[in-house]
Amino acid sequence: METQNREIKEMSQEQGDSSASVNFIQMIINQDLAEGKNQGRVHTRFPPEPNGYLHIGHAKSICLNFGLAAQYQGLCNLRFDDTNPSKEEVEYVESIQNDVHWLGFDWAERLYYASDYFERLYLFAEQLIMKGKAYVCDLSAQEIREFRGTLTEPGQNSPYRDRTVEENLRLFREMRAGAYDDGARVLRGKIDMASPNLNMRDPVLYRIQRATHHRTGDDWCIYPMYDFAHPLSDAIEGITHSIWTLEFENHRPLYDWVLESCDINPGPQQIEFARLNLTYTVMSKRKLRQLVEDGSVKGWDDPRMPTISGLRRRGYTPEAIRDFCERIGVAKSNSTVDISLLEHCIREDLNQRAPRAMCVLRPLKVVLVNYPEDQVEMLPGEINPEDPNMGMRDLPFSRELYIEQEDFMENPPKKFFRLSPGSEVRLKHAYIIKCVDVIKDSVTGEVTELHCTYDLETKSGMPSSGRKVKGTLHWVSAAHAVPVEVRLYENLFLKENPDEDQEEDFKVNLNPNSLEVLDKALIEPFWGRAALGSKFQFLRQGYFCVDPDSASGRLVFNRVVSLKDTWSKLMKSK
RNA sequence: UGGGGCGUAGCCAAGCGGUAAGGCACUGGUCUUUGGAUCCAGCAUUUCGUAGGUUCGAAUCCUGCCGCCCCAGCCA
Numbered sequence: 001m002e003t004q005n006r007e008i009k010e011m012s013q014e015q016g017d018s019s020a021s022v023n024f025i026q027m028i029i030n031q032d033l034a035e036g037k038n039q040g041r042v043h044t045r046f047p048p049e050p051n052g053y054l055h056i057g058h059a060k061s062i063c064l065n066f067g068l069a070a071q072y073q074g075l076c077n078l079r080f081d082d083t084n085p086s087k088e089e090v091e092y093v094e095s096i097q098n099d100v101h102w103l104g105f106d107w108a109e110r111l112y113y114a115s116d117y118f119e120r121l122y123l124f125a126e127q128l129i130m131k132g133k134a135y136v137c138d139l140s141a142q143e144i145r146e147f148r149g150t151l152t153e154p155g156q157n158s159p160y161r162d163r164t165v166e167e168n169l170r171l172f173r174e175m176r177a178g179a180y181d182d183g184a185r186v187l188r189g190k191i192d193m194a195s196p197n198l199n200m201r202d203p204v205l206y207r208i209q210r211a212t213h214h215r216t217g218d219d220w221c222i223y224p225m226y227d228f229a230h231p232l233s234d235a236i237e238g239i240t241h242s243i244w245t246l247e248f249e250n251h252r253p254l255y256d257w258v259l260e261s262c263d264i265n266p267g268p269q270q271i272e273f274a275r276l277n278l279t280y281t282v283m284s285k286r287k288l289r290q291l292v293e294d295g296s297v298k299g300w301d302d303p304r305m306p307t308i309s310g311l312r313r314r315g316y317t318p319e320a321i322r323d324f325c326e327r328i329g330v331a332k333s334n335s336t337v338d339i340s341l342l343e344h345c346i347r348e349d350l351n352q353r354a355p356r357a358m359c360v361l362r363p364l365k366v367v368l369v370n371y372p373e374d375q376v377e378m379l380p381g382e383i384n385p386e387d388p389n390m391g392m393r394d395l396p397f398s399r400e401l402y403i404e405q406e407d408f409m410e411n412p413p414k415k416f417f418r419l420s421p422g423s424e425v426r427l428k429h430a431y432i433i434k435c436v437d438v439i440k441d442s443v444t445g446e447v448t449e450l451h452c453t454y455d456l457e458t459k460s461g462m463p464s465s466g467r468k469v470k471g472t473l474h475w476v477s478a479a480h481a482v483p484v485e486v487r488l489y490e491n492l493f494l495k496e497n498p499d500e501d502q503e504e505d506f507k508v509n510l511n512p513n514s515l516e517v518l519d520k521a522l523i524e525p526f527w528g529r530a531a532l533g534s535k536f537q538f539l540r541q542g543y544f545c546v547d548p549d550s551a552s553g554r555l556v557f558n559r560v561v562s563l564k565d566t567w568s569k570l571m572k573s574k
Numbered sequence: 575u576g577g578g579g580c581g582u583a584g585c586c587a588a589g590c591g592g593u594a595a596g597g598c599a600c601u602g603g604u605c606u607u608u609g610g611a612u613c614c615a616g617c618a619u620u621u622c623g624u625a626g627g628u629u630c631g632a633a634u635c636c637u638g639c640c641g642c643c644c645c646a647g648c649c650a
Contacts, residue, residue, distance in 0.1 A: 331586090
């Protein structure tokens with residue numbers, strides 16, 4: 001037996017099985033399959049409440065649920081957990097579907113709503129009453145809280161706990177019929193007021209709430225609670241593995257109680273994993289909503305937001321997000337993943353796929369004093385060196401150019417491989433130039449223009465172009481470049497964990513420089529009409545994406561992420 | 575002071591009684607007309623929260639202790 005195991009291990013190692021490490025949920029499923037549970041089926045679901053926009057934490061759950069289904073040739077449903085009409089809106093159900101699709105997952109025809117089950121759920125509740133497992137309670141919310149006891153003291157039974165089945169049934173039907181005011185009565189499970197698990201102290205199953213539901217309108221004035229609706233919705237859909245986040249672990253006994261009490265056996269199995277946290281951002285819907293509502297960001301899809309729509313607008317790709325979700329793993333320990341892993345994933349993806357462009361963010365004029373006045377050369381440059389199939393584009397080159405302000409220093413420190421008086425650099429895809437004169441504003445002393453000479457012999461691609469210089473700069477031709485707006489983003493928060501100090505308002509840690517707008521940037525003309533959403537690598541700078549705001553005519557670019565930059569790191573460490 | 579979870583490098587995370595995978599980050603070096611990418615190397619020298627115990631052998635089993643997270647909504 002042991003030898004066999006070892007052989008299996010060695011075999012999978014020899015095959016270089018990259019998915020060799022199996023997470024604890026896959027372990028459970030493997031075991032279930034081995035035992036023949038669920039007739040070998042794997043059926044999961046992603047069950048958001050439509051009360052906000054999805055964020056990267058939801059992406060983890062989506063990838064997990066849809067991913068497991070795919071891996072085991074099973075199914076995954078999309079189900080809206082819409083049991084609280086006062087918080088839910090169609091706007092959200094639409095954005096959620098859009099985001100899940102965009103991430104690359106498909107629920108086919110299995111789009112469900114808990115509200116579709118309201119009638120069946122109601123019937124289950126009546127059954128519970130008839131079995132003496134549920135009762136109508138007239139205690140106020142306040143009283144229920146008081147009767148519940150505390151973490152260390154048991155609760156007390158409600159005085160309404162022993163109503164007869166007949167009375168309970170009558171009352172519950174009257175609740176449904178609208179005979180009582182909101183909050184006047186609730187239906188409760190009759191479990192155990194002394195349970196150490198507070199969720200088991202006669203939990204509320206139904207409440208009266210007169211609110212127009214986004215799907216059922218005013219058909220109902222009683223709504224099931226999550227703890228009642230969720231296990232039954234799972235059961236109705238034939239879910240085998242109901243995967244939730246850790247904070248629902250304490251609800252599992254109740255989940256199982258509901259199923260058992262409704263004679264559903266075997267029922268779905270609830271499994272809990274740790275939700276995702278990311279450094280330098282917040283993930284709770286409440287806090288994200290606050291940022292939107294008080295104008296700290298421009299909307300749910302602000303490129304600084306960790307929402308799916310924000311990441312999409314920023315320029316993240318579904319591939320990168322899926323890759324990220326795979327790399328972070330699935331476990332039960334609360335963890336905070338370093339944002340640099342997410343950044344790594346998008347760099348890796350875009351490096352392979354994004355066309356290269358030269359774009360000068362903060363222009364500094366360069367005049368090539370020995371270049372003919374009216375001459376324009378078209379110089380070829382590869383669109384993506386990682387993928388020769390993407391071909392070439394032409395770059396106009398002329399006497400007057402712009403380079404990046406920070407690529408010139410009058411008194412450079414050691415190891416500054418860029419332009420300075422008397423030094424030489426190569427202009428990418430073009431010539432080696434040498435700085436011969438520095439023109440300054442007579443009043444401010446600010447450098448306004450550089451005079452350089454170019455070396456005709458060093459034209460890119462020519463046999464004599466082999467001369468080496470330390471630095472290579474990006475540039476644009478003054479007469480040909482297209483003005484664009486560039487938006488640079490940094491982390492939304494200055495602190496790694498903005499939630500850390502519960503006492504202080506998390507917003508004191510907002511990064512005042514999370515957005516910087518550059519309105520004088522110039523891009524090479526070849527990309528001057530780039531399409532909305534298209535992504536580029538701006539040479540030596542980072543990856544950029546065309547923002548929807550470009551619709552007005554002028555191109556607006558979002559910086560997705562900068563390139564790794566050992567130079568600035570070196571400078572900072574000094 | 576009740577109950578439920580979790581503790582493996584700076585951050586994730588494998589490991590399931592046979593002698594610490596992998597990724598990110600970081601550090602060197604190679605290469606380079608992107609200070610990018612690539613490639614190579616280094617990165618827990620009895621160490622897995624901690625103290626004991628069982629065992630020929632423990633991150634893995636047992637016991638105590640410590641730390642962190644969740645639960646007292648008619649939210650999900």
